[in-house]
Amino acid sequence: MKIDFTQLTQFLQRFKAKPYKIYPIFTPHTGKIIEFKVKEGDEVKGPSGKWLEKPGTPLFVLEREKNPKLIRAHYDGLAQNVRIELLNRFVEAGELVLEIRHPLTQDEIISEILLNALLVIRAPETARYILSSELGKRLEKEGLGKVIVKEGDELLIMTFMKRETPIFLKEKGQYIIYQIYFKPFELVQAGEPLLGLCPVEDLPHLEKIIQRIKDEWSL
């Protein structure tokens, strides 16, 4: 285990000092912003409901080729730096439109801190990733924190240079898939975390850490 309780206290203090994350919202493609649905300081919500079936708060309408498209929030938080000057302008793809200041939830903080505690599989290349089909099925069935993998197991498939390359677990021992840090088919920069694994024998320690974070955070 790469984390002890002194370190943990430091991490927690860091998060307490800045208990939020800023998510920039970019235009997904070109077009004209024909309407802003939020203004500075508005509260927005990400998808909700038991199955996330209720979509997030509408942020703005981007029209391209006569298709007005509602761009919605994917995170809870407050809208800030809303670039109202973009209204009725043609924008390029990937233009920053606003930011969402997202207060970190307990789970998110746990997930961030665990990056320092877990064996993290990082993206070897800037590419798109998906879970290997077998692992995907097992995770769907059993859920995070349950599925055990061992050396040589196929974990991920990387779509890179128009080819699909499998990524295998190289470390010896048995590991539990504990965290997933990427979204399927989204471009992940090289070095960004993909999966967080926990050695089976370290699970009790990890659970203690998580309990500690929960206790501290709720204070």
Next chain:
Amino acid sequence: MKDKVLIANRGEIAIRIMEACEALGLEYVAVYTKEDEESLHVRLAKKKYRISDYRDMNDLLAVADEEKCTAIHPGYGFLSENYRFARRVVKRERPLIWIGPSWEAIRDLGNKLYMKKVAYQLGIPVIPGSIEPIYNEIEAELKAEEILELAQEEGFQEVSFLVKAVAGGGGMGIEEVKNLEEIRPVFRKLRAYAKRLFGDEGIIIEIKIPVFQHLEVQILGSKHDEYVHFGTRNCTIQSPFRQKRIELAPGFCENISYEFDPKKVEEEIIQHSLNLAKHFNYDSVGTFEWLVTPEGKYYLMEVNTRIQVENEISAKISFIKNKPVNLLKEQIKVAFGEKLGYSQRDIEFRGISLEFRLIAEDTKRGFIPLSGVITKFDYRDYPWLTIRTHVPKDKPYTIPTQFDPNLALAIIYGENFNDLMEKSKRFLNEVVIEGKTFKGEPLATNINFLKEKLSDVYKFLAV
């Protein structure tokens, strides 16, 4: 109103299109994606827009409308052979000129089975095999039997079959079968595979041509029923994944002895290609790909309804009324409805030209494409050498991971075969590409592979 071209592509072809536009006095707009910000085509473009994806038709058209473009050049790859895009470009409420053949030609010639059927009707030799998709294994076996008979009549020995998914391509959904008994199981397996992967169960069976050369004919047609050709090219040297690595023009070489009359074969495949082009009222540049066997038999394989990467080697050996040729310019001119202004008799062929594709790939380990940072890219300038690249010489360049890692094209012109070989060797010895992968290892390129393969040019090769 002045015409304005949207360049719907990236890299070196975007640069070549820009140059052609400038030479013709046309305005243009370039597009790029986030990953390509360092690319030379973005630096050189005067007017450019960032889009989400080179394949995103909606972004391209939105930019075209915003910039009031009147035409769109698709380059090669991406949307260049997408007949739906071509159709949309010309059929929308604010139509644009599609710099390429009509969408019907793209559709019909792009459908290999349909193209094969039409070619057959026109008396053009096609690879013996089925010309309708087969959905049923009994039928498959029957066809295979007939193909076998036919192949034996034509003098093939030890025939083996290629069972292919109609919807497949690029080496996917294709399997070799050595004897008839295996047809059924392979057919069933492939049908299931094709259904899963392409959603279409159609299968075709062809005989496998074991040894061949890959020749292609460069055609140009205009909207005024004019057709010319710019000779042939030889693209036999490919990677194991059937990607071209060295191309030469013309397709046959005077210094090589053949079992057949190369002049006659060349004339015939050119004539067949022109016939097929005329049948489809082909009104742009296009490439007709042929397989030629050591015995001098030839079969039409497919038609590329776009400008080819290797178009420039044909341009180098062709002279219209003694002037050099730029096929991109010709393509744009005919798209705007101009007449050719010359006929086949005005085109002369002189010399011999070769193109190397310089690629970041590990030729020792399964030709895997590599990504990384190019720190040094250097070569000496010669009047006989043209380098086409989007990699800047003056600063490090990161290879984007979404595209093929093509770095540069080196086009070399020689007076004759020996002259060409000498210049080619010199170039390969002098060119320097250095870089590092993300893991810090030196970046491999295919330069050594190209050196090795140089001795194979103009040979019949077995796959």
Next chain:
Amino acid sequence: MLIELHKKLKDLLELAVYIKDIKGEDFSSIGNLYENLLEFYHNFYEIPPERISSLINDYEATLKKILLKAEETLNPYEIVKITRHPQRFTLLDILENVYDSYMELGGDGELNIDPAIICAKALISRRVGDEVYFHQVMVIGHEKGHGEEFRRGGSAAPWGNEKALRYMKMAETEGIPIHFYIFTPGAYPIEDYPGAAQQIARNLFYMSKLSVPTISFISEGGSGGAEAIGLTDLRLMAEKGYYSVISPEGAAAIEAKLKDGRPPRELVEKMAKALKLTAKDNLQLGTIDRIIPEPPLGARRKDYDFFKRLKYEMIKATDEVVLQTRSLKMFRKYALSKQTPESFSYFVNWELSEDEKEILIENRYKKYREMTRWAILEPKGFFKSIAQKGAQLGQSIAYEVKYRVLKSSHKTFKKFWEDLASESSLLLKPVSDPIKTVYNLIVGKKVRTKIRMPGEIESESDFYVSPLALQDKTVTCPQAEKYGCPDLWVPDLYGEFCGVCPNCGYHFPLEYHWYINNLFDKGSVKTFNDEISSGNPLNFEGYAEKLKKAREETGLNSALLSFEAKIGGISIVAVMLVADFRQGTVGVAEGEKFIRAIELAKISRRPFIALVHTTGGIRIHEGTMGVVQMPRCTMAVRDYVDSGGLYIVIYDNNSYAGPVASFLGSAPYQFALKSTRLGFAGPRVIFETTGQPVPPDYHSVENALKRGHIQGIWDRRELRKKLFFALLTMGGPNLYYR
């Protein structure tokens, strides 16, 4: 003595509660009266005993007066409340009081696969002169309970209906009649196997030809749930019962277009009236056969006189059903003779011979075929389409055959059929030759075709293009977020892509014309019975205007198109439920057209295809007239399938409720296009009934396939091909007989 008075007082208190619940507190000051009674009850032992008796008598007299007044002013919604009241008699009360002895099968209170359904073997006795005779019957019905939660108010789960079917089959094996008791607000709308809709359909399909006499008694007849055990030879109904297509609350919610929350009470009462759900209404509409009288304000669990009457009526009804299979003479004699609850004049043996069983089933078919026919709107005259004439002619011949010929000689019957078949196939164009070749290829006959013979080049002009395609714009696939689908150019989407997202396979809805034009061979579609139109049999307020609007907008007279067509040269009969006309809901016209179409398929021995563009269920504005289309049409399906017909259903868009729970869900082969939502009740109804929200993909075809409700998922882009191959592979050598 005092204890008896106390008990009497308790009964009076219960009655007061009952009247108050049904009529409301303000009715004749029943609220006050109740308060006083309650106080009286609490202070019972403090009041001087000599006063108690007279006080009780006073209260009794007052309550009786109120009761009679309550009965006089009873309205339909109050009747609905009566059937739902915990004091009302339940099936267990009936088993105790109507039958002489019974044994519950597969249930002991809560220990039951579905406590909302009870099955029991029971003995019922009759006195003829000095003799007492016992009959064995199977009793199957809903148990509402007197307020017990686990009974779910008589709402049968899919496996409850499956259990019911199992015991029906047992009764059939044993040759004993079945008495069905319907006490249900509706089926429990969950999709778990065997599935609410599919199981009801299976029950209906089987009940169509149950070879034993079946009698049903309706107290609370909640739509599809009631039909699950309601297709019977004789349908009795309690005087204070209701039988309806939907609960008045449900109808009000739809009428008020409510997404959630309760509809206003006035609207609920208005709907209860408009739905014509009382016994009297249903008798008039012909959806039931007779009414069993009840005491004022309905029978409660201790109304023993009512049970006596019910016993008599059940025996009599069973007798009549049995006698109708024997001779008319006997039946008449029985009907004219004096039967009383105390004593019958005759003993009737309820066992049927093989011949009698045939007639029983035939009578049942006739009964349902006739039901609601009076309400069919169709121009009379000589200008009927040929197909229709053919259907009627064929039908009459078929009846002739079954009635006359079958009895005398089986051989003649067979011969007759053969003749008929050969003639009709001549008349109706047989399977054409080119198809035979294709068929031969599929079954493996080696046909030597010359390779390298190029076929005809297809022309694209044959393709019908949706008017939706004629706009230069793009749309976003609803699944874009999940699968990263690019925006689609509308002319591509609705043209070449057949309304299917090429990236994720999501099916955008298309107008029904697309299917009619692109699925079948060019020019082969010929509609028939177009002039049969939806009417307003209940005089439902506002419905006539809605129909008029639908007619004007669509140019159709009903939501069901029936037509003959060819697919790859194979001649078929088909129907299509069209979304544009009242969301593809089914009423009298649709039911009748369906039956006529499937009958045509039967006599012309052609495959029958039902395309469901969308169906929203049974049209509530036609009340039980619509509901009985479920058994009616399912009987026609059974008849067709049993005679060897190939029946294929294809669902699209939204396919829900009654039709799925009957004539569609009973098809041996059911396929659904991708993106269809298929099920019994929508998410809102499920939430209201079960209190549990369902996941967004609850009604997806993938789940329907997983649950075993359908046979496969098809893609619209290859629908024509799939259908053609389905006909060939499932149709057998001549595409009709299995």
